[in-house]
Amino acid sequence: MRTDGTVTGLDPEQSAAVLAPRGPVCVLAGAGTGKTRTITHRIARLIATGHVAPSQVLAVTFTARAAGEMRDRLRGMGLAGAAAQVQARTFHAAALRQLRYFWPQVVGNTEWQLLDRKFGVVANAAGRVGLATSTENVRDYAGEIEWAKASLIAPEDYPRAAAKARREPPADAEKVAAVYAGYESLKVRGEIMLLDFDDLLLHTAAALEDNVAVAEEFRDRYRCFVVDEYQDVTPLQQRLLDAWLGARDDLTVVGDANQTIYSFTGATPKFLLDFSRRFPDAVVVRLERDYRSTPEVVSLANRTIGAARGRIAGTRLQLIGQQPPGPEPAFAEYDDEPAEAAGVARAIRKLIDSGVSAAEIAVLYRINAQSEVHEQALTELGIPYQIRGGEAFFVRPEIRQAVQALRQAAARDDLPEESRCGAELVRLVKAVLAPVGLTATEPSGAQARERWSSLVALVQLTEELVDTEDSLDLDGLLREFATRAEARHPPTVAGVTLASLHAAKGLEWDAVFLVGLCDGTLPIAHVLGDGGAVADEAGLEEERRLLYVGITRARKHLQLSWGLSRTEGGRRTRRRSRFLNGLVPENSPASRTAAPSTRERRRPACRVCGKSLQGSTATMLGRCEGCPSNIDVELLDALKAWRLEKSRELEVPAFVVFSDNTLTAIAEQQPLDDRALVAIPGIGAKKLERFGPDVLRVVSSRAGKSAARK
Numbered sequence: 001m002r003t004d005g006t007v008t009g010l011d012p013e014q015s016a017a018v019l020a021p022r023g024p025v026c027v028l029a030g031a032g033t034g035k036t037r038t039i040t041h042r043i044a045r046l047i048a049t050g051h052v053a054p055s056q057v058l059a060v061t062f063t064a065r066a067a068g069e070m071r072d073r074l075r076g077m078g079l080a081g082a083a084a085q086v087q088a089r090t091f092h093a094a095a096l097r098q099l100r101y102f103w104p105q106v107v108g109n110t111e112w113q114l115l116d117r118k119f120g121v122v123a124n125a126a127g128r129v130g131l132a133t134s135t136e137n138v139r140d141y142a143g144e145i146e147w148a149k150a151s152l153i154a155p156e157d158y159p160r161a162a163a164k165a166r167r168e169p170p171a172d173a174e175k176v177a178a179v180y181a182g183y184e185s186l187k188v189r190g191e192i193m194l195l196d197f198d199d200l201l202l203h204t205a206a207a208l209e210d211n212v213a214v215a216e217e218f219r220d221r222y223r224c225f226v227v228d229e230y231q232d233v234t235p236l237q238q239r240l241l242d243a244w245l246g247a248r249d250d251l252t253v254v255g256d257a258n259q260t261i262y263s264f265t266g267a268t269p270k271f272l273l274d275f276s277r278r279f280p281d282a283v284v285v286r287l288e289r290d291y292r293s294t295p296e297v298v299s300l301a302n303r304t305i306g307a308a309r310g311r312i313a314g315t316r317l318q319l320i321g322q323q324p325p326g327p328e329p330a331f332a333e334y335d336d337e338p339a340e341a342a343g344v345a346r347a348i349r350k351l352i353d354s355g356v357s358a359a360e361i362a363v364l365y366r367i368n369a370q371s372e373v374h375e376q377a378l379t380e381l382g383i384p385y386q387i388r389g390g391e392a393f394f395v396r397p398e399i400r401q402a403v404q405a406l407r408q409a410a411a412r413d414d415l416p417e418e419s420r421c422g423a424e425l426v427r428l429v430k431a432v433l434a435p436v437g438l439t440a441t442e443p444s445g446a447q448a449r450e451r452w453s454s455l456v457a458l459v460q461l462t463e464e465l466v467d468t469e470d471s472l473d474l475d476g477l478l479r480e481f482a483t484r485a486e487a488r489h490p491p492t493v494a495g496v497t498l499a500s501l502h503a504a505k506g507l508e509w510d511a512v513f514l515v516g517l518c519d520g521t522l523p524i525a526h527v528l529g530d531g532g533a534v535a536d537e538a539g540l541e542e543e544r545r546l547l548y549v550g551i552t553r554a555r556k557h558l559q560l561s562w563g564l565s566r567t568e569g570g571r572r573t574r575r576r577s578r579f580l581n582g583l584v585p586e587n588s589p590a591s592r593t594a595a596p597s598t599r600e601r602r603r604p605a606c607r608v609c610g611k612s613l614q615g616s617t618a619t620m621l622g623r624c625e626g627c628p629s630n631i632d633v634e635l636l637d638a639l640k641a642w643r644l645e646k647s648r649e650l651e652v653p654a655f656v657v658f659s660d661n662t663l664t665a666i667a668e669q670q671p672l673d674d675r676a677l678v679a680i681p682g683i684g685a686k687k688l689e690r691f692g693p694d695v696l697r698v699v700s701s702r703a704g705k706s707a708a709r710k
Contacts, residue, residue, distance in 0.1 A: 026285070040070060054085035158176060158180055257269035460566055622669055
């Protein structure tokens with residue numbers, strides 16, 4: 001300790017946290033502010049001053065990697081022997097160790113086994129109530145069970161709690177509750193109990209709550225508790241922490257509510273937000289000096305989270321960059337996703353050529369399905385990469401299953417020859433993928449959505465390849481898939497990191513590229529309502545926090561980009577993320593979308609009220625969704641009858657021919673020639689050629705009947 005009251009190597013705020021007296025301490029630590037350094041120094045000081053023995057410290061983290069880093073830092077501070085005695089573990093690892101020790105005292109001779117893989121048991125429970133048991137469905141049921149248990153919700157309370165939390169169950173909520181109840185019953189197998197990871201916490205907490213002797217022994221063993229990433233604790237984890245503490249308050253928590261991005265797992269920042277209410281005498285320290293990022297990156301991060309709303313936003317930290325100045329964050333708009341990926345790859349090549357290590361560069365996206373186009377772009381430039389927190393596109397189970405289904409289709413000899421190439425190839429691919437999960441609308445459930453997004457990405461890749469080579473046939477498509485998969489074998493050396501924003505939490509790089517920043521992707525579509533309105537305000541704010549976390553991963557170089565179309569040369573119907581409003585500099589080439597007048601000129605107008613159309617549905621219909629419809633119901637019925645007949649003829653799902661929205665737009669606008677028909681979004685040159693004559697014939701026939709009546 002220096003004469004100015006600070007600890008050597010620490011700033012004043014870090015020192016205040018380290019030197020705080022025993023009792024409750026809350027450290028609000030922004031990104032890059034040195035929270036791990038602060039925690040380890042506090043533990044070291046408590047030990048050095050004799051306040052607590054090393055073996056009496058229990059430090060809880062959320063990952064084994066973070067626990068290992070804490071132990072390594074303690075050893076690096078000259079506390080090698082003490083570091084070995086400090087218990088730095090995850091919640092589940094700590095509970096497992098304690099339960100094994102106390103189980104005989106609490107339960108007796110009944111045996112238990114750890115159920116580290118619950119898939120089979122959940123699948124069994126789902127099958128018993130008649131629900132689908134595909135891999136994605138079962139994973140989604142398991143996710144709901146984990147959320148409920150982490151939130152201390154019993155099976156019978158799940159439907160009401162899920163509705164209150166605005167969750168989207170993968171099946172009827174009552175059915176999911178039945179799966180949950182069945183799962184709990186199936187874990188009791190005669191004289192042996194199966195305990196999953198959530199049960200470890202539940203049983204450990206119950207042992208301490210219900211058994212005085214156990215509680216006294218534990219509390220004599222552990223005197224001091226430290227919890228990292230406190231904004232991410234679940235109600236179940238807090239219950240265990242309360243059981244550990246008892247009536248004591250020797251607790252240090254560290255967190256940042258504005259980095260809460262795991263609410264879908266049951267994590268909640270309410271315990272961090274309410275800490276001072278629970279412990280009125282707590283010492284609260286705010287760490288706002290950012291030692292990770294340049295002032296330019298820090299400024300963008302502050303402005304991003306500065307637009308947040310709600311109680312969580314009220315605790316935001318105003319980060320202060322401590323690094324030397326660097327380049328301003330760049331913004332880039334592209335016509336489509338392939339162009340965006342190519343532009344990002346070129347920028348990465350330029351950074352590598354300038355001396356930035358490939359291992360110090362990351363491309364971050366909202367969902368894993370976005371990786372494919374970036375894998376391809378990096379491959380084409382010979383840039384090595386690695387996937388973090390997921391699998392490369394062509395080795396994902398759903399893609400391998402899809403490709404296998406396409407191979408089986410290629411081996412058939414009863415397919416019409418014209419369905420194997422050109423425009424019909426896309427239709428064929430969609431039809432083949434329908435049984436493996438390609439539905440007309442996005443499904444509920446996180447795992448099902450992830451699978452669906454990957455299949456959609458495969459269809460989009462097919463469309464791009466067909467646009468490049470109209471004569472491409474199914475065999476050629478499969479060869480192209482195989483070539484791409486082969487070219488993307490994992491590199492033998494460290495390369496550029498491709499990761500989702502969730503997987504990037506806790507990591508940092510010299511250069512970060514945040515890609516696909518469009519409404520519907522970030523923020524994700526299911527928090528938005530029709531026409532881009534907000535359907536889930538809390539969900540929208542969590543999406544904003546995801547962007548904030550992504551920005552704060554960058555040390556020096558940062559680029560934010562988006563494409564206005566999914567496919568190469570496609571209709572530019574996308575809007576850049578609403579989170580970027582006010583952030584893109586006026587002198588940026590990408591700022592053209594920031595000017596309302598420019599956007600208004602680009603966007604089609606409602607044919608009823610004349611206002612600019614918002615959202616894909618309104619654009620498709622050619623009118624605001626709230627404006628009155630002049631639909632010809634009989635014409636719509638006739639169009640649907642024609643579509644059904646055509647889909648049966650081609651042996652494809654009806655939506656492959658035309659979507660319901662497209663038919664509705666036709667029934668409202670009643671086009672009578674090719675020009676009017678192709679003006680309707682969703683009807684391009686290929687569909688015009690294939691279906692245009694039939695559609696115009698149906699419209700004309702209906703128009704003739706109406707005129708005859710008059």
